[in-house]
Amino acid sequence: MPAAPKSRSPKSRAPRSRRGEDHLDLVAELIEAFAGSEDLDATLAAALARIASALDADAAGLFLLDGEFPGPDARLVCRACVGPIDVTGLELNAGIGIPGRALARNRTELVADAAGDPDFLAPATIGIDYEIRSMICAPLSHRDERYGVVELLNPRAEGRLFSARDAELLGLLATAAAIAIRNARLTEALLAQNRLRRELEMAADVQRTLLPPAPDADAPVQGLNRPARGVSGDFYDVLRLPDGRIAFALADVSGKGLNAALIMVKAATLFRSIGKRVHEPGLLLSRIEVELCETMAFGMFVTMVVGVYDPARHQIRLANAGHLPPLKRHADGSFEEFPATDPPLGIQCRLENDRYRETSFSIEGGSLYLYTDGASEARDADGRMIGSDGLQALIARHAGAAPGTRLTAVADAIGAELRDDLTLLVIDDSEAAAEQVQPRGRLRGVADLVAQTIPAEAGQLKIVRRLVEAASREAGASVEWAQDLVLAVDEACQNIIRHGYGTAAKAGAAIGDKIEFSIRKAADGLEVELIDYAPKVDEQDCKGRTLDDVRPGGLGTHLMHALTDLVQFRSPPKGAGNRLVLTKKLAPGVADPSGADHDDNDKGSGSA
Amino acid sequence: MSFKVKDDAGTSTVFLSGEIDLERSPAARKTLLDTLARRQALVVDLRDVSYIDSSGIASLVEAYQKARTANLAFTLAEVGAPVMRVLSLARLDKVFPIRVAG
Incomplete structure (x- = not known):
């Protein structure tokens, strides 16, 4: 606040007596209005009119900052005004003129006689036909945070100029308005945050319903999904086919957050619906891709492994669209990888019957692991990525446990501090081989x-x-x-x-x-x-x-x-x-x- | 599962039964040694033993050695073919006093 001079000019005395006791009633009224405001813009506009009237100004404007201040792109945009000319929407360079000075100094500027101030820029220079004799410009700021300025132009009384008392009052009102703006913005940010959180929670709920229910720990096909945040871009699914075979899928959508989660929901739904009819992994992948390509945003893609396990014949048939190589652990403890032979879904957008290449192999007495990069790119104690080798070591360490217990143990070993979604799927043939x-x-x-x-x-x-x-x-x-x-x-x-x-x-x-x-x-x-x-x-x-x-x-x-x-x-x-x-x-x-x-x-x- | 023990004047009889394998031989051994603690002659009736392995044989050997140390008579009774086969492979058919199954 600028210090108000004790002396009062004779010119400002006469109108003041007409305006009452230092407008304390106005200050109280406006603060109350700001505090209870649900529509800040409307409240600010009404407040501006009240201030202009109380201080007997011919015109008044409220400008909010746009862009980083100080900075070359900082603009003051008129959000409300009173007076003969409507300048709502007018943009001023926030670095110049009296408003610029008020912002830069973060204090109220009283320009009793505009013509004598070197920083003053006449409205005519920006094409506005209005002559300013006297003005007050107060920053809308809370501590060092600037939100804009409010200015009063030309006392209506003939020959009168704005006084220091007027400036002090405007400064006080501007501070109240600034606090209201700040509160409104904080509330808005909080609401947006809450809304986003609620949306994410809902999305996560929807996603969880898409994962298959956990089977017994010794069921041959087991999956596990641990999202790094509320929603996940990973998914897995397991479908029991009527002939005793088991279809499975594991996928990772590029990108993170809500977009990836929505694509994941779509891919998961497609697998479950098309997978009931189409039991050939390569064909199933291409059918899913056709559907995904219809809606997926440019630049997004999905890596996915789809397979069918036949417990009676100990055979697995799978197709891999650009995903990390599934890891087979033979009954003798050695590992084998099956690298992708085709690109991810959404890259080429092929024709419906242009099927993905398939691999068939025996899994007799062994097991097959599918995983997302949350597993292989997890860090060890020294900060190194554990990679496929590290994952193999973890699997080998827990190989004696039942499949479900084993997955949990491997996921626990990978660590609580997940940087990425972690999804694991195992197809374990040891039970089937034993039977x-x-x-x-x-x-x-x-x-x-x-x-x-x-x-x-x-x-x-x-x-x-x-x-x-x-x-x-x-x-x-x-x-x-x-x-x-x-x-x-x-x-x-x-x-x-x-x-x-x-x-x-x-x-x-x-x-x-x-x-x-x-x-x-x-x-x-x-x-x-x-x-x-x-x-x-x-x-x-x-x-x-x-x-x-x-x-x-x-x-x-x-x-x-x-x-x-x-x-x-x-x-x-x-x-x-x-x-x-x-x-x-x-x-x-x-x-x-x-x-x-x-x-x-x-x-x-x-x-x- | 425990085994039946019958006490007569001067003689205790342990009826081993079923498969005396690695899982059940500890129970057989305990029954034999507990019965010997009565300080009577011991008869081990094997008529209901369908299978015996080296751990079962070892339990018999241990009981036999304890009995001899304590000067107590020790007899294997009603030894069927499967048990006899193992005893003979182990060349214990000449060591144990055996009463072959009628």
Whole structure:
């Protein structure tokens, strides 16, 4: 506030007495009007008219700043005016003239005699036919924040000039108006923010309804989506087809925020509707693209993997539109990637039947992982992107857990501090592969490779025994022959459980302690293969001990050798600890006689 | 699951049953050793044992050794073919006093 001079000019005294006690009533009235204002522009315009009238001005204008002040682009735009000429909408350079000076100094400028002020610019210079003799210009500012100026022109009384008291009053009113403007802008920003937040919450709700409900943790196909903010540009979906196959999709929409989220909603809806009719991944992708291209904004695109899993045949067929390569983990723990062979959806906008290329492969006993860059581009403790290798390591670390638990564990390990949406999908064939070996399942010909992964624990052994017995009987072996192989395999599994993993007999297996067990038909008998992930065994320990030594390990090993023709450690697959193969010959048409007359010691050295 | 034990004057009989494998042999071992604590002659009736592995055999061996140390008689009774097969492979058919199943 400029300090008001104590002395009053005789010229200003006469009108003031007519205008009442320093207009305190006007100040109070306007402050109240501003405080209760719902339409700030209208309130400001009404206030301006009241001020002009109270101070007996011929004309008045309220200008709001547009553009950064100070700066070359700062303009003062007239939002309200009173007087003989309507200048609403008039734009002034905010850096010059008396208004510019009021803004720059952030204080009220009283120009009692305009003609004598060097900064004064006559309206005629901007083509306005109006002569200004005397003016007051007050900044609309709150502390250092400037919103505009308010100016009063030419006292109506003949020969009168504006006084310092007038200037003081205008300054006071301008401050009240500035606070009202500031409050209105803050409220507006808050409302916009709230509205946006509500919209985002609604969008996030809609998105969540599009994700499939979480299945049991051991269901073979599992997905997980963790948005970095309320809405996500990622999605996944899983569709059970009537023939037992399972269609799945995972996608990432370019860009972030609401736009990406809306495209995601559309892509997800398209997958679910078209996916019910079209079960060929390549064709499904091109159908989705056709629909997306009709509406998607230029420059947006969607990377997407679509596939169909056949649990009965352990086959996966997929098509990849520009997405990160799906990661296959083989039953032996090794990984394989399937890079995209076609560009993302929305880049080429092909014809409806111009299908995307497909890949088919066996997933027998293994698993397939689909992920978005929120996973591979996550940072490790040193700030490096973990990449596909890091993701593989995480998957391997949690490979023993049920599929759903595994995804959660991997996502947790990737970290709570998500920079990007994180979406993971797994197709796990280990259950389907195991079911295949059940006696009532597909075990019609033992020539088939049959395989099952079991937790390394005592309670699983009876299952192993049933499987070996069933396989032996299917192969045409006698009851006694089957019993011998059953015992040999049981002893081999026990060695792995007790000496390999060191699991106490009663305690459950630690997560990840497992035995990959398979039976196949060899040239002249059966081969049983046991793969474990325990430390490598010293073969010397497994040669069988003398029979005086009846420690369990020794007796078990002796039985293995005595009951089969060959006990052989072969080189284990990558990542595994040991691979033990037991071979037992099946003489054509000759069942091994029962009885206790085996020549035990000769068998131990392996005669096959 | 526990095993049936019958006490007669001077002799206790443990009836092992089912599959004596890695999962169930700890229970069999405990029953055998607990019964020996009665300081009577021990008969282990194996007629209902359908399967026995090295861990089951080890439990029998341990009980047999404890009985001998305590000067208590120890007999395997009603030994069926599947159990006999394993005992003979382990060359324990000549070690244990065995009463073959009739």
